[in-house]
Amino acid sequence: MEAITGYASYVLPIATALAGVWLLVTVVRYVRADQGTRVSMRQAVRVRWGWVRLARMAGLTVTDKTPSLLAQITAQKDGAVPAPRVLTPKIKVKPDQYGVIVRARTLPQVGLEEYQKSARFLADAWRCTRVSVLPDGPGKVVIRGVRSDPLTTPTTHRPTGLPLTDLTHWELGVDEFAAQVSVSLANVPGVTVAGVPGAGKTSGVNKFVCDFAPSPSVQIATADGKVSRASEGDYADLVKRMFALCGDDLDEANALFKRLVELRKRRSATIRDVLGVKNMWHVGPSPQWPLTVLIIDEAHTFFREYKGSDATAKRLAALTAENARLVEDLVKKGRSVGILVILISQKTTGDAIPTLIRDVCPIGLSFAQKTVEAAVAALGEDIRNWPDASPVALQDPAYVGVAVMAMQGRPGYTRIRTPYVSDTDAARVADATSHLTADPNLCLDALLRSTGRTATPASSLTK
Template sequence: MPDLHHVTTIALGLSGAVLAALALIALFRLVRFIRADRPTRTNLRTASRIRRNWRHLASALSLEATDRIPTTMAQLTTKTGQKPEPRTLTPSLRTRVDAAGVTVFMNTVPGVGLEKVTAVTDDLANAWECARVSVSQERPGLLKLRAVRTDPLGETTHYVPDGTAPAELTVWPLGVDEYGDSVPVALSNVPGVCVAGLPGYGKTSLINAFIARYAPSDAVQFAVADGKASTPAQGDYADAAGRLFAFTGDDLEDANKLFARLVQLRCDRMDHIRAETGSGNFWETGPSRSWPLAVLIIDEAQTFFQQPKGNDPKTKRLAALAAENVRLVEDLVKKGRSVGIVTILATQKPTGDAIPTAIRDVCPVGLSFAQRTAEGAVAALGDDIRKAKDADPCTLQDPAYVGVASMRTPGRSGFTRVRTPLTTSEDTARVTAASAYLTADPATLLPRGEGPDPADFTKAA
């Protein structure tokens, strides 16, 4: 028989260890609370309330499942003649706090997954006294809920370029997501980017900020086809005009010449890339002064692709030019990746008549600012956006969300809502004017050998 004193000593020791552990946890939480800033303290209290009231709230919102198969223990402990009571399975959760809000990681149970939790996000937001709750699938069996007391997407951010070349040219820091985290977009091995959205919600501002960011590098060169202007001085790219190696306005014939010359650049680069870089893929060595990343920006892209109606000679000629423009840009998007040509297309609603699907569907990066119709959202982001209520760009029509886009990118599951920073026209003009001396036609940087010289974009056709 064990010695009673010995057993008592062990029990007291274990109790003391448990109390000490609980005291340390309490002390840790107290110190964290005292050291936190005011918003984080508020969110710590919110997280505590979420955990404390979760079982009651989950029951009220039917976020639980019933297991009618008794466990072995239930079978052994149930009295003879009685039936074991079914178990109620409530998803377990843990929380993580920051200054913007609370991240809740929820383990799923049968019947309670992404779709069901998404349907009650408004109720969760009310119960947790938050501005918004969004849900995403972290991994199979685990959901990630983000509860924010203030909406990071509703706060305008600014990017002020300092005029120095970015250290990293293969990643585009697009903005911040609804968690306040940076959203990087890879440019390497990306043939095209499709940008959609209603007028005035951020498309051109995004592209001008992109130019201002990379203008100080001589390893990036820009060409623009602007479908809503006739000259650089008239359009949205007037502030960046000095940094463009080529520009065309809304004239279909001029645009056709530009696209044809870029296709020629693609062909010329393919002829020289192995000898000059030692590789058949531009991105293995990356952009450089002699082999710059060539960015073609096509704004109001539908201007250059849509087929005009009519049988008169002029209309037929314009229709032929539009069809040729489609063929040329399709060539660039499908074949330009390996030789360092990226095409950015912008339009309001990227349906098949605005940007042909042969071009649009090859662009791995797509983002949409506010849309008015579900048709526009689906055209920009695919049919899955119908199931993603939180990310639907139709919900971004509020003026507070100017500059906010929904997007899908390789390497990130589901959809991401991102706040893109505003860059003023004065900052764009300042940076591009200071770096105008870096402008070079990529075609003229290719080696001159036997045969015809590479196409020179700076010369008239």
């Protein structure tokens, strides 16, 4: 007892010192935080202090009529009947720029469904624009409350210029609950991007190029239907990091598509011998076998049907029909050999992008649309059942840069705020990574020579 009494004199100073350190750290974090995060930090304090009372009012507690062991011992001494206990889930609260993230435990009869039913009450009590509840592992849920709407808060992205550690994921932006959204590109043959002019389509693709450009395991080609020359338009700042780029000239686009189809054939013929697998994604992209991305902006330019009986109309009609056939080949057969096609158009209806191409692309994004029919073409018939998430509701200028897509593992559709990448940053990344630009065909030639195989031209594979 004397030893315990002796140590007791140190407890108060130690506890005071620890409390002082915690308070100092909290103050420093508060001072260094931005204005939005400071508001969220104060909000987090209110959430913690008011949780027990709010949980009882929202029906997120459970009454346990079985007394604890201590209560049973006390009751035996006093001869009283133990009172039932009201159990409240334990929570951990983390603030950020947009609101709070609350991780909570479940209890018997208070599970995921009960939390989801109480979401609107929690939103009102926490003064949030919206609240979502998702599972966070066995016996856990994560409650996301956003005070300000991430969809109407413009964001910018400054590329680091460093190569990505994971080339299988494309970071798109943040959803309506400020959670980071990414899509897997592994085994994806094509992506469609739709939306009215000025809605943010090209900016979203620019971010893709700037993020993937620092990796020598990615090579990019572009057919831009909005311009006549490669030095014009939205991709002019990125041309140094593209191994091929053409404008709206149908003959040049046709030559580019043929070039990539020949690459696809050569890769298909040699992949087993060179990589030892049937699917490139089993080993991942490499500088010798790079992920080859074809961006087709204003895709309807290259696929439109020309009508007329004169020689010019017939030639153009034959050319666009062949373009459609070539791109269909890339989308349907290029997945396993590491070829990805990104098709961008104002509307992805069948007259803009042939359905044989569009319907094979598993990922579809749609920025603002004017009609439900255009939204259906971009996202599928099910978007009619989710009017609140429809891209038709994104026509307000505040939603420029916001896209809608169906996410695997999530019900319905997700709205995503894509960040803006400045032309200066795009040019900086392209200049810094221009030395990484290489023709995938030449990469394949070098790889075949290094393995002692003949660099067979694609033309001989069709004979």
